[in-house]
Amino acid sequence: MDELAERARTGGVPVATTPRLSASWRRSHNYGAPAEKVDPVFIGTVDDESLFFQCGQQVLLGLHETLANEPVSLMLTDEDGHVLSRVCHNHALIEALDRTYLAPGFAFSEREAGTNGLGLALADRTPSLVRGDEHYCTGLWDYTCAAVPVLDPVHGRLLGSINLTTWSQKSANLLLALAQTAAGHTSALMLSRGHGMQPRPAPRGEVFRMNAAAQFGSAPELSGPWQIALTEVRAALAEGLSVGIVGEPGVGKTTLLATALRHVQPHDRILNARPPDPRDTEWWLTLWTPELGKDNTSVIAAGVDTLPSWAATELAEIVAAQARRPFTVTAREATAIPDALARHVDTVVELPPLRHRPDDVLPLAEHLGKRARGREVRFTPAAARALRTYHWPDNSEQLRRVVREAAARSDVVDTRHLPPEVLCGPTRTLTRIETLERDEIARCLAEPGTTVTRAAEILGMSRATIYRKITQYGIRTPD
Structure with missing residues (x-):
């Protein structure tokens, strides 16, 4: 039996030896994680203004109401394992968690606390359940933790985790299912509040994609x-x-x-x-x-x-x-x-990123246009200027999508062939109504020969209103 398994048998309690837990224990040992008492890093204030925090906190508060007086602590963590919030009304559990520093502001990744539910979920990016003596640190053996990673619903980036913790002697059969439900609801709520965000495509099963x-x-x-x-x-x-x-x-x-x-x-x-x-x-x-x-x-x-x-x-x-x-x-x-x-x-x-390489935008656009169209694609000066000055939050992948759509419509790409967001500068997150309004103004102004005055007439706005909207949405008007 290896050194870690032998140390884990303190008090005659054997440790589970699933491959994931064994790998996590080895990492914990290599990190120098504490074996008897956790002493995590305290970061103080946490980011409570992010979309992830606001949506996750709302989901946890709603779930907590359904659990009544059950001794379960519901927590939200960031991608580094820092506890952002904790919801629990069981005083005995709260006092015990405080003694182990499983509280807002403290870090509980594998590096700080060894194998634990939220640390394992973040490390392996998959739902995790760690019971009693499966924890690397004996100071956590009184608890059972179920945690599920939360990914950005658009870009797939790891944002943090939903963690549910209870006493180790309590039944954990539903704990992981509840955590998975909360994580799913958090992602769905983020998508709903993202004002027009589109979810990333589901995996297509291409686990090893070969390209000559x-x-x-x-x-x-x-x-x-x-x-x-x-x-x-x-x-x-x-x-x-x-x-x-x-x-x-x-x-x-x-x-x-x-x-x-x-x-x-x-x-x-x-x-x-x-x-x-x-x-x-x-x-x-x-x-x-x-x-x-x-x-x-x-x-x-x-x-x-x-x-x-x-x-x-x-x-x-x-x-x-x-x-x-x-x-x-x-x-x-x-x-x-x-x-x-x-x-x-x-x-x-x-x-x-592409926004720091504006001189690359037009050569890339011409290259991508030729690949999409099968022949040369030109860009008018107005279209080229719009492409160069756009901030490209999704970099070359976004440029490829924009050019492919534009090149499918014409060999000579003008501003009217570009999507409205490319014609607008960086701005705050818009509501769906604001997005529709912005897009209509941008499309109207992109039509050849359309002046601001004419666009105001077409859209039923006063000149003062459309000028204010152009400034508000950062719309770049063609010369």
């Missing part, structure tokens, strides 16, 4: 920031170093890696391995061993910051044993690359 090098297409000549990043990556790969590219979603991290790999290994197959649905992770891992062992194959592990911790550890072991080519990964930021994989990454290069 030619499928990436030749990237156009882009500006300084892109070229600097590309030069750094090429140099590292030529030296046999493993590389990580970090940056916002949709910024072109995989494209940059594929371009560099084609330069260094022009005859290689390039496989882009996207993160799987958590339920498919074991199958996804089985596909790595044969591919990493091939001499003519380069693999990009995309979005490793969204992998469950145990899967990242398993993948790191496969890389160490099988990889014959430099290992390449992408992530949102360097600190988000799982520790197990970060040890195999020799250099990290950051790719700036």
